[in-house]
Amino acid sequence: MKIAILPGDGIGPEIVAQAAKVLDALNRHGMKIEMEYGHIGGAGYDAAGDPFPQATEKLALESDAVLLGAVGGYQYDNLPRPMRPEQGLLRIRKKLGLFANLRPALVYPELVNASTLKPELVSGLDIMILRELTGDIYFGQPRGIRVLENGERQGFDTMHYSESEIRRVAHVGFKSAMKRGKKLCSVDKANVLDTSMFWREIVTDVAREYPEVELSHMYVDNAAMQLVRAPKQFDVILTGNIFGDILSDEASMLTGSIGMLPSASLDENNKGLYEPCHGSAPDIAGKDIANPLATILSAAMMMRYTFSDEVSAQRIEAAVRSVLKQGLRTADIFEAGMKKIGCAEMGDAVVAAL
Numbered sequence: 039m040k041i042a043i044l045p046g047d048g049i050g051p052e053i054v055a056q057a058a059k060v061l062d063a064l065n066r067h068g069m070k071i072e073m074e075y076g077h078i079g080g081a082g083y084d085a086a087g088d089p090f091p092q093a094t095e096k097l098a099l100e101s102d103a104v105l106l107g108a109v110g111g112y113q114y115d116n117l118p119r120p121m122r123p124e125q126g127l128l129r130i131r132k133k134l135g136l137f138a139n140l141r142p143a144l145v146y147p148e149l150v151n152a153s154t155l156k157p158e159l160v161s162g163l164d165i166m167i168l169r170e171l172t173g174d175i176y177f178g179q180p181r182g183i184r185v186l187e188n189g190e191r192q193g194f195d196t197m198h199y200s201e202s203e204i205r206r207v208a209h210v211g212f213k214s215a216m217k218r219g220k221k222l223c224s225v226d227k228a229n230v231l232d233t234s235m236f237w238r239e240i241v242t243d244v245a246r247e248y249p250e251v252e253l254s255h256m257y258v259d260n261a262a263m264q265l266v267r268a269p270k271q272f273d274v275i276l277t278g279n280i281f282g283d284i285l286s287d288e289a290s291m292l293t294g295s296i297g298m299l300p301s302a303s304l305d306e307n308n309k310g311l312y313e314p315c316h317g318s319a320p321d322i323a324g325k326d327i328a329n330p331l332a333t334i335l336s337a338a339m340m341m342r343y344t345f346s347d348e349v350s351a352q353r354i355e356a357a358v359r360s361v362l363k364q365g366l367r368t369a370d371i372f373e374a375g376m377k378k379i380g381c382a383e384m385g386d387a388v389v390a391a392l
């Protein structure tokens with residue numbers, strides 16, 4: 039297994055180092071994971087004048103999976119747009135054809151008080167948001183700002199989804215539901231948007247191949263409400279790029295702790311890019327206080343989705359649960375009575391539990 043490791047900026051190098059420790063520990067137990075490092079984001083700009091340097095592109099293409107920390111930092115905010123750190127992320131996703139973004143929102147019993155929602159609403163929560171990542175209004179052409187005949191200026195974007203784009207992400211959704219609670223809720227805005235009407239038609243058609251999965255449809259406005267009203271009604275939520283962008287952030291807050299949330303972005307052959315949901319947290323970078331668990335859990339997702347190694351995935355997840363049970367907490371999830379530890383210590387604790 040060859041993994042490209044791209045630490046990126048801010049807390050990226052600190053948190054990725056902890057996930058690398060966990061992968062090293064798996065290697066000591068007989069796995070053969072080869073790790074090669076590359077630059078991305080601001081680190082790419084600093085090293086090679088490009089947020090997605092050619093060497094990184096080559097490394098990503100020849101690897102089976104990519105583990106990424108985070109990108110971004112104040113020092114890059116005034117660069118021209120093509121040189122900005124986030125362009126590195128957009129370009130690697132595009133280059134690797136990563137169309138399926140999986141974000142689990144899971145509430146650990148030990149962290150149930152971290153959520154801003156009542157404990158009884160989120161206790162035991164385990165949902166998966168699947169967001170289509172390469173289509174929709176974010177990429178549709180034409181787009182821009184134009185001058186109308188009456189001289190007024192107008193901003194415009196184009197929403198569209200082709201049948202093949204909907205089918206391939208729907209298959210990922212149904213397969214994911216088959217491995218979980220066998221329920222899939224497809225979220226759209228079919229009462230207003232033609233694109234959504236078509237989305238609903240194709241998802242319904244794909245569902246015929248998965249008779250065991252219970253399919254439901256929900257309008258996005260209702261889904262936004264249901265996610266904070268009764269989030270446990272969901273198993274897998276399948277949705278397009280723009281709705282998924284918003285709903286996945288909303289769902290992540292159900293857990294209350296951004297430092298705990300992993301993600302996977304997959305291509306058609308389950309090659310994937312794995313990264314925590316949070317950003318580069320420049321406010322705490324270099325202080326050894328960041329929570330590395332989202333990145334470590336991203337490595338677990340890599341074992342599950344790219345390497346089909348459920349045993350290693352569960353071992354990593356069980357190790358994370360075990361350190362939480364031991365009362366070990368980084369500052370972001372700290373509460374009275376627990377033991378506060380740093381980023382590197384947390385990585386060591388997970389390795390010990392593993």
Ligand code: NAD
Binds near residue numbers: 112370
């Ligand atoms: P952020 O997620 O970096 O930080 C938000 C808050 O959460 C901060 O207070 C931060 O300290 C805290 N936080 C985040 N991750 C944490 C962790 N692992 N442990 C403890 N605390 C953590 O979002 P932001 O402040 O809006 O953005 C900072 C930079 O990150 C910007 O340059 C932004 O563009 C970039 N960003 C990158 C990604 C990515 O790489 N995928 C995603 C979002 C934002």
